[in-house]
Amino acid sequence: METIKIKYFSDEIEKLRYIENKSDWIDLRCAKDMTVKKGEFVLIPLGVAMELPKGYEALVVPRSSTFKNFGFLQVNSMGVIDETYCGDDDQWFLPVFATRDTQVKVNDRICQFRIVKHQPTIEFKETNELTGQNRGGFGTTGVN
Numbered sequence: 001m002e003t004i005k006i007k008y009f010s011d012e013i014e015k016l017r018y019i020e021n022k023s024d025w026i027d028l029r030c031a032k033d034m035t036v037k038k039g040e041f042v043l044i045p046l047g048v049a050m051e052l053p054k055g056y057e058a059l060v061v062p063r064s065s066t067f068k069n070f071g072f073l074q075v076n077s078m079g080v081i082d083e084t085y086c087g088d089d090d091q092w093f094l095p096v097f098a099t100r101d102t103q104v105k106v107n108d109r110i111c112q113f114r115i116v117k118h119q120p121t122i123e124f125k126e127t128n129e130l131t132g133q134n135r136g137g138f139g140t141t142g143v144n
């Protein structure tokens with residue numbers, strides 16, 4: 001069990017909950033009503049800032065239903081919340097592109113996150129030749 005210190009920027013959103021036995025990804029909510037025009041890029045405030053456990057970062061992705069419900073595409077594909085993003089004003093945001101005129105309401109569940117451990121320290125060692133077997137190049141295994 002890990003503990004996350006969390007600050008809410010809105011009284012109108014429900015508190016985050018870890019739900020057991022379903023999916024361990026945790027839903028995040030939109031912190032204000034927003035009307036967005038087709039073709040616009042906006043940062044959706046998620047109404048929370050957190051101090052992640054030491055040695056962890058958080059990954060933010062859309063819910064499966066986000067595109068169907070709102071027509072939003074997450075422009076960075078996956079948000080990475082660094083452990084150092086832990087200040088009092090460090091609210092989490094979801095950067096999105098609206099593919100149609102749309103509305104999102106305060107407290108709507110818009111995306112989800114989980115925490116993951118940092119990768120180990122990595123040293124790059126340059127070589128002129130790799131000894132592994134070639135796979136045939138990018139995208140060569142076909143569709144079946």
Ligand SMILES: O=c1ccn([C@H]2C[C@H](O)[C@@H](COP(=O)(O)OP(=O)(O)OP(=O)(O)O)O2)c(=O)[nH]1
Binds near residue numbers: 080084092
């Ligand atoms: O979808 C996202 C991605 C990032 N962040 C916050 C947390 C993260 O720690 C910080 C910086 O993100 P990142 O390092 O990916 O962005 P950058 O473009 O490299 O900006 P910076 O110069 O602030 O590092 O912004 C979000 O709130 N939502």
